[in-house]
Amino acid sequence: MAASKMTGEYLLRIRNAKQVVQICRNRQLMLKGSEMKNIAVVDRTDNSGVSIIVDNAGIIADVCLDIDADIKYSGVTFRRNIDATGKCVIPGLVDAHTHPVWAGDRVHEFAMKLAGATYLEVHEKGGGIHHTVDKTHEATKDYLLSLFMNRLRKMLRHGTTLLEAKSGYGLDTQNEIKMLEVIESGKSAQPIEISSTYCGAHTIPKSMSLQEASNDVIANQIPALKELIYKGELNIDNIDVFCEKGVFDIVETRKILKAGVDIGLNINFHGDELNPTNSAELAAELNSCAVSHLEEISPEGIQAIAKSSTIAILLPTTAYILRLKRPPARLMLEKGVAIALGSDFNPNAYCMNMPMVMHLACVLLNLSMEEALVASTINAAAALKKSDKHGSLEPGKYANLLILAAERWEHLIYQFGETDSMIETVVIRGCVVYESNNSSTHQF
Ligand SMILES: N=CN[C@@H](CCC(=O)O)C(=O)O
Ligand SMILES: [Zn+2]
Secondary structure, eight states, X not given: OOXXXXXXXXXXXXXXXXXXXXXXXXXXSOOOGGGGGOOEEEEOBTTBOEEEEEOTTSBEEEEEEHHHHHHHTTEEEEEXXXXXXXXXXXXXXXXXXXXXXXXXXXXXXXXXXXXXXXXXXXXXXXXXXXXXXXXXXXXXXXXXXXXXXXXXXXHHHTTEEEEEEEOOSOOSHHHHHHHHHHHHHHHHHSSSEEXXXXXXXXXXXXXXXXXXXXXXXXXXXXXXXXXXXXXXXXXXXXXXXXXXXXXXXXXXXXXXXXXXXXXXXXXXXXXXXXXXXXXXXXXXXXXXXXXXXXXXXXXXXXXXXXXXXXXXXXXXXXXXXXXXXXXXXXXHHHHTOEEEEOOOBSSSSOOOOHHHHHHHHHHXXXXXXXXHHHHTTHHHHHHTTOTTTSSXXXXXXXXXXXXXXXXXXXXXXXXXXXXXXXXXXXXXXXXXXXXXXXXXXXXX
């Protein structure tokens, strides 16, 4: 039977691509363990390139050969046509873990760490997160927003189309709200979609005990956020805690995460990073969307998250910069864990480039390039509960995609640090939001 012909006005057609990397084809919401090895790719044939058709709402209508699209969409006018001869197309990248709102920097601490100081030694001396908290308290909302927007601009150029963004350098009600409001303003001022995370339990304020800090988060900060969410003044998606020896222990972490769930937030927290804390086990117990770091995950923790729907977010930049033991990524995959990647952009790990993160994941954590791409697309979107619309190039999903100046997608990972020349075009919801050779499309 002949395919039915479509008519009307559509947003975009990309044609003549060498390869379109779909990632999934059957609307899977995440890929676990060995499923991450295989990705769906449409390659050009001898007589036809590959097309992506985007409808008027910015949703993918089709991924098919040009010869089929020429017939099926002959009655359609496209607002924009892009010739992708010799290029390939992949989904927009998803950065599942970032701390993008802060003032000051910690370059002096990088020098200390290079000279042998550990992350916790710097932190215990009042540096680390405490240093950034002081600088972020001093900064105005406008200044924080201008820094945030600059960072978002760079992330977009590096191919990020969906991002998780944490607060956590406020540590009191007023300053945590200030950070979350900056994230909220960033959402509406540019095209990258943002999932925002309240991280008031990022560390214990210098003037407080563990118990006092935990009580403040549960009795003051979370109720204040609940009120703002209820009034429609703030949207927050996730709750985070830094579960670590000398920071929040497992007992207080559990209490805080549950208090977040009670106001409708998804659990997405830091754990098993510098010391084993049974965070992965807690993540599975609480049905968390995600748990990050996991350098010190236990064998029981691996089993627990493999059986759950919790995504393990690995952060190769942090393990690299801090010279930490690496998370046992291969063992996790063997046991069936769904892995995602994040840049962990923060003043300790100054990297917001997901192609570099994927490269590090391949070299340091022994992921294959396919696994690294899955971890930076569908699984990273799943960690944010957004893989129904993000993370793969399938009909019905947002047309968030990258056109690469390469005939094989793997060049994006292989050419370490060449992101700027590799990513030619970034499309979000069917609109071109960045073109490396056209500054007029740099919209914000
Ligand atoms: N480990 C806790 N939080 C961050 C670091 C934040 C900071 O050092 O400012 C992380 O994910 O690496
Ligand atoms: Zn972090």
